[in-house]
Amino acid sequence: xxxxxxxxxxxxxxxxxxxxxxxxxxxxxxxxxxxxxxxxxxxxxxxxxxxxxxxxxxxxxxxxxxxxxxxxxxxxxxxxxxxxxxxxxxxxxxxxxxxxxxxxxxxxxxxxxxxxxxxxxxxxxxxxxxxxxxxxxxxxxxxxxxxxxxxxxxxxxxxxxxxxxxxxxxxxxxxxxxxxxxxxxxxxxxxxxxxxxxxxxxxxxxxxxxxxxxxxxxxxxxxxxxxxxxxxxxxxxxxxxxxxxxxxxxxxxxxxxxxxxxxxxxxxxxxxxxxxxxxxxxxxxxxxxxxxxxxxxxxxxxxxxxxxxxxxxxxxxxxxxxxxxxxxxxxxxxxxxxxxxxxxxxxxxxxxxxxxxxxxxxxxxxxxxxxxxxxxxxxxxxxxxxxxxxxxxxxxxxxxxxxxxxxxxxxxxxxxxxxxxxxxxxxxxxxxxxxxxxxxxxxxxxxxxxxxxxxxxxxxxxxxxxxx
Amino acid sequence: xxxxxxxxxxxxxxxxxxxxxxxxxxxxxxxxxxxxxxxxxxxxxxxxxxxxxxxxxxxxxxxxxxxxxxxxxxxxxxxxxxxxxxxxxxxxxxxxxxxxxxxxxxxxxxxxxxxxxxxxxxxxxxxxxxxxxxxxxxxxxxxxxxxxxxxxxxxxxxxxxxxxxxxxxxxxxxxxxxxxxxxxxxxxxxxxxxxxxxxxxxxxxxxxxxxxxxxxxxxxxxxxxxxxxxxxxxxxxxxxxxxxxxxxxxxxxxxxxxxxxxxxxxxxxxxxxxxxxxxxxxxxxxxxxxxxxxxxxxxxxxxxxxxxxxxxxxxxxxxxxxxxxxxxxxxxxxxxxxxxxxxxxxxxxxxxxxxxxxxxxxxxxxxxxxxxxxxxxxxxxxxxxxxxxxxxxxxxxxxxxxxxxxxxxxxxxxxxxxxxxxxxxxxxxxxxxxxxxxxxxxxxxxxxxxxxxxxxxxxxxxxxxxxx
Numbered sequence: 001x002x003x004x005x006x007x008x009x010x011x012x013x014x015x016x017x018x019x020x021x022x023x024x025x026x027x028x029x030x031x032x033x034x035x036x037x038x039x040x041x042x043x044x045x046x047x048x049x050x051x052x053x054x055x056x057x058x059x060x061x062x063x064x065x066x067x068x069x070x071x072x073x074x075x076x077x078x079x080x081x082x083x084x085x086x087x088x089x090x091x092x093x094x095x096x097x098x099x100x101x102x103x104x105x106x107x108x109x110x111x112x113x114x115x116x117x118x119x120x121x122x123x124x125x126x127x128x129x130x131x132x133x134x135x136x137x138x139x140x141x142x143x144x145x146x147x148x149x150x151x152x153x154x155x156x157x158x159x160x161x162x163x164x165x166x167x168x169x170x171x172x173x174x175x176x177x178x179x180x181x182x183x184x185x186x187x188x189x190x191x192x193x194x195x196x197x198x199x200x201x202x203x204x205x206x207x208x209x210x211x212x213x214x215x216x217x218x219x220x221x222x223x224x225x226x227x228x229x230x231x232x233x234x235x236x237x238x239x240x241x242x243x244x245x246x247x248x249x250x251x252x253x254x255x256x257x258x259x260x261x262x263x264x265x266x267x268x269x270x271x272x273x274x275x276x277x278x279x280x281x282x283x284x285x286x287x288x289x290x291x292x293x294x295x296x297x298x299x300x301x302x303x304x305x306x307x308x309x310x311x312x313x314x315x316x317x318x319x320x321x322x323x324x325x326x327x328x329x330x331x332x333x334x335x336x337x338x339x340x341x342x343x344x345x346x347x348x349x350x351x352x353x354x355x356x357x358x359x360x361x362x363x364x365x366x367x368x369x370x371x372x373x374x375x376x377x378x379x380x381x382x383x384x385x386x387x388x389x390x391x392x393x394x395x396x397x398x399x400x401x402x403x404x405x406x407x408x409x410x411x412x413x414x415x416x417x418x419x420x421x422x423x424x425x426x427x428x429x430x431x432x433x434x435x436x437x438x439x440x441x442x443x444x445x446x447x448x449x450x451x452x453x454x455x456x457x458x459x460x461x462x463x464x465x466x467x468x
Numbered sequence: 469x470x471x472x473x474x475x476x477x478x479x480x481x482x483x484x485x486x487x488x489x490x491x492x493x494x495x496x497x498x499x500x501x502x503x504x505x506x507x508x509x510x511x512x513x514x515x516x517x518x519x520x521x522x523x524x525x526x527x528x529x530x531x532x533x534x535x536x537x538x539x540x541x542x543x544x545x546x547x548x549x550x551x552x553x554x555x556x557x558x559x560x561x562x563x564x565x566x567x568x569x570x571x572x573x574x575x576x577x578x579x580x581x582x583x584x585x586x587x588x589x590x591x592x593x594x595x596x597x598x599x600x601x602x603x604x605x606x607x608x609x610x611x612x613x614x615x616x617x618x619x620x621x622x623x624x625x626x627x628x629x630x631x632x633x634x635x636x637x638x639x640x641x642x643x644x645x646x647x648x649x650x651x652x653x654x655x656x657x658x659x660x661x662x663x664x665x666x667x668x669x670x671x672x673x674x675x676x677x678x679x680x681x682x683x684x685x686x687x688x689x690x691x692x693x694x695x696x697x698x699x700x701x702x703x704x705x706x707x708x709x710x711x712x713x714x715x716x717x718x719x720x721x722x723x724x725x726x727x728x729x730x731x732x733x734x735x736x737x738x739x740x741x742x743x744x745x746x747x748x749x750x751x752x753x754x755x756x757x758x759x760x761x762x763x764x765x766x767x768x769x770x771x772x773x774x775x776x777x778x779x780x781x782x783x784x785x786x787x788x789x790x791x792x793x794x795x796x797x798x799x800x801x802x803x804x805x806x807x808x809x810x811x812x813x814x815x816x817x818x819x820x821x822x823x824x825x826x827x828x829x830x831x832x833x834x835x836x837x838x839x840x841x842x843x844x845x846x847x848x849x850x851x852x853x854x855x856x857x858x859x860x861x862x863x864x865x866x867x868x869x870x871x872x873x874x875x876x877x878x879x880x881x882x883x884x885x886x887x888x889x890x891x892x893x894x895x896x897x898x899x900x901x902x903x904x905x906x907x908x909x910x911x912x913x914x915x916x917x918x919x920x921x922x923x924x925x926x927x928x929x930x931x932x933x934x935x936x
Contacts, residue, residue, distance in 0.1 A: 209696065209699075211796065213794040215794070220759070221757040221758055221759055222757055222758025222759075223757065223758075225757060226879065227779065227781045227783070227807060227809060227878075228677065228809065228877070228878045228879025228880060229774075229878050229879060230757070230774075230878070231677075231774070231779040231781055231809045231878060232763075232764050232765075232768075232770075232773030232774050232777055232779050232809070232878070233750075233753075233754075233762045233763055233764050233770050233773045233774065234754070234757065234759060234762075234763055234764075235759060235763045236763075236781055236782060238713075238782040238783075238784070238785050238804075239713070239714075239716070239717070239781070239782050241710070241785075242709070242710040242713040242714040242782065242785070243710075243713075243714035243715075243717075244714070245706075245707070245710040245711075245714065246707075246710040246711035246712070246713065246714025246715060247711075247714060248707070249707070249711075282701075285701075286701075286702070286834075289689040289690055289691065289693060289698070289702060290687075290689055290690025290691075290834075291688070291689055291690075291702060291703060291834045292833065292834040293832065293833055293834050294701045294702075295700075295701055295702055295703045295704075295832070296700050296701050296702075297700075300700075302700075302701050305700030305701045306697070306698075306699070306700050306701065309700055311695065311699040311700050313695045313699055313704055313707070313796075313798055314704060314706040314707050314710065314787075314788065314799075315695070315706075315788050315789050315794070315795055315796060315797050315798075315799070316706070316787065316788035316789040316790045316795070316797075316799070317706050317709075317710070317785055317786065317787050317788060317790070317802065318785065318786045318787075318790040319784065319785050319786075320782065320783050320784035320785060320805070321783050321784040321805060322784045322785070322786040322803070322805070325841075326681040326683070326783070326805060326807060326841075327783055327784070327805070328679065328781075328783060328807050329783050329784075330781055330783075331782075331783070331784070334785065335790070336706075337788070337789060337790070337794060337795070339695060339794060339796050341695060341696065341699045341700070364761065364763070365760065365761055366754075366758075366759045366760040366761050373793075373794075409696070410695075410696045410697050410698070410699060410700070411694065411696025411697060412696060
């Protein structure tokens with residue numbers, strides 16, 4: 001099929017002619033309030049899973065709803081007729097959504113999607129899940145449907161995994177991948193849960209930071225003491241904790257944990273060069289959060305800091321008396337929670353061990369430290385010269401008229417790390433969300449242009465992958 | 469009267485002959501559960517105040533119960549016949565007690581006082597308030613009663629102020645002193661709410677540390693941020709707070725606040741020499757609280773650190789996420805509460821201003837600091853060569869067979885500072901409590917020896933003061 005010169009234009013024409021029907025389908029799934037964190041909506045999650053399975057079946061997938069200890073998974077398989085060299089892909093998305101609170105800030109009910117014109121965005125569809133992730137995963141299903149409608153077949157073998165717990169920490173995902181590794185393993189994972197660079201510039205997310213976390217308790221004296229009777233010759237747990245944590249970064253913003261930067265795989269000069277052309281305005285970025293000066297490593301650009309540099313953040317601290325007024329206590333204990341954003345080349349265990357060493361080196365002899373919990377997952381960085389990336393890159397350029405930005409991402413998408421570590425699969429992260437989509441917030445929206453061109457982009461990517 | 473050579477021996481004899489009656493009176497007041505913090509005991513506090521006023525009247529005072537917004541004050545006046553050069557003294561004590569919780573740890577009901585033999589302490593009386601402060605203020609009243617019984621008169625003019633809110637922060641005391649300054653002003657205040665050095669060594673407390681407090685909030689970004697989307701180039705309020713507070717002390721344990729040590733009046737060489745002879749064992753002191761090494765200024769003895777050196781303690785800290793598990797938040801705000809123990813020569817306002825300067829010097833340009841509350845009261849140091857001190861010192865030496873220890877006190881007794889700053893009165897702090905009296909704890913006790921020799925000590929002190 002891939003050698004049929006009319007194959008792709010016909011599919012794209014088909015998509016354009018059927019936008020109304022595609023939109024009607026999106027509205028159907030947006031109407032189901034599949035809020036995974038709220039047990040009151042368990043029935044809605046089950047309905048959403050059933051709807052997804054029925055939709056996959058309708059397109060020609062062999063689909064099923066699979067129970068878990070939490071919300072069900074939806075799995076579908078489509079086996080292409082010519083299985084030759086063409087890769088088998090596993091598409092991942094999630095049908096669950098964030099809660100809609102605060103309801104009073106929505107201009108219309110969150111589960112009664114409505115169309116609107118909104119300035120430069122043009123036509124938008126407003127509703128919880130419009131962008132995250134229902135609108136996004138539907139771009140892929142609509143691309144599959146168009147291929148099937150026009151040519152009776154998809155150009156490659158496609159499996160689909162739609163999760164229902166992404167917004168509540170994906171507790172069932174790891175066990176489900178373990179239990180169904182053989183069934184789910186493919187040559188490449190496709191994930192549609194990320195964004196574009198901007199409304200006219202497509203993007204492929206090529207790096208995701210990892211995450212390690214630690215929680216420590218420092219103990220000084222064996223009990224809380226009165227600062228009149230003991231103040232002076234005795235340790236204070238908060239003083240010890242602050243003096244350790246206050247030393248985490250040097251004056252240049254570099255993390256002082258031993259071995260923290262060892263083995264880091266830097267972005268390629270090409271990536272750095274592209275990031276430098278993106279015209280990110282530090283001032284605007286910082287002003288939006290009430291800051292004027294860039295913190296951290298001053299010799300790195302803002303995008304480098306966010307995408308390719310690790311961090312040590314203190315997320316929480318508590319100790320002693322924190323109620324109203326003053327209390328003259330010398331606290332016995334003080335606690336802190338920390339997380340470390342990791343980049344390719346860093347091993348979470350080594351980072352945690354380095355942190356423990358850092359603490360030990362600064363701990364007074366007769367104070368003790370306890371680690372309540374620690375752990376983490378490494379960063380993910382993809383080889384952007386791999387053939388699948390080239391396919392996606394070319395397809396996006398053909399659709400959008402410009403090459404995609406090879407973005408980093410400061411956060412983590414745990415599924416991508418799981419695909420890599422548990423199923424040995426690389427992921428291709430292509431998404432069409434925009435920064436102004438108000439995901440997790442009232443009046444979440446998706447541009448109809450994102451929906452239409454997203455489906456066209458996937459139709460193109462599937463064709464390119466078939467030609468590999 | 470003071471020139472009557474039999475005056476004192478007769479009074480001391482009278483005290484010894486009437487110990488049973490004195491003890492019966494102590495038991496009466498100990499039976500009243502005058503817990504000032506618990507509104508359920510307001511009636512008991514009123515009963516205790518009435519009992520005190522009646523007792524003062526019985527001894528010959530013109531006494532009254534005086535209402536306040538909280539628990540009542542008891543005021544009594546005795547005007548000596550020969551008013552010549554003899555000083556007029558104001559005795560201060562408090563009739564309220566700490567709550568008795570945990571009740572199950574008492575060997576007998578806390579408000580049913582009982583006598584017991586206890587090892588080297590000999591006979592003790594057990595009950596809430598036995599030492600703090602009912603047993604202690606009754607030593608003074610029994611001394612007055614004996615003088616009155618034997619000679620028909622007290623040797624000096626005496627006013628008595630018994631408070632009912634000492635265990636709940638003395639909220640009414642300041643206003644009451646202000647409103648009744650003329651009535652309460654005397655030449656010297658006598659306070660019986662401190663301890664001896666040990667069971668056989670009397671003591672005069674000659675220095676009390678002051679206290680300044682501050683509460684600060686650091687704000688970094690204008691809202692809590694996601695550490696994936698913002699981690700690296702942005703400030704973290706806890707990082708800023710810990711790096712400031714972690715720098716409060718230098719490696720030698722000295723506080724780095726600008727001007728912190730300016731103007732400090734050091735103890736006299738004689739005081740330091742006496743402290744050095746007291747045989748305090750650092751190891752024992754630290755072991756009891758689970759520590760091995762003395763913190764803070766290594767070039768100072770433990771007693772110097774506790775009595776004559778100022779401190780900067782972090783009493784509480786809170787910021788970011790402190791619930792279960794981990795949360796990848798970059799906190800916008802972090803709060804800390806601090807107190808500073810002050811020594812003579814330090815001005816609380818200057819210390820707080822120095823702290824603010826210390827913070828400002830370390831605050832990143834685009835973070836802000838807010839001071840929620842701050843304030844304090846200075847330390848009190850008495851001139852131990854003043855005549856009243858010599859009187860008390862001689863009297864105690866005659867009673868106990870050894871010179872009193874001129875102690876410092878790491879804590880504060882706010883009334884003493886108020887007497888000095890509001891009424892212009894110095895205080896003579898003589899008490900007979902022992903470290904093992906279990907004040908504020910279950911099975912609080914007072915040695916009958918403390919009660920008997922305490923009353924005898926006051927009888928002697930009153931005579932010496934009359935001779936001034």
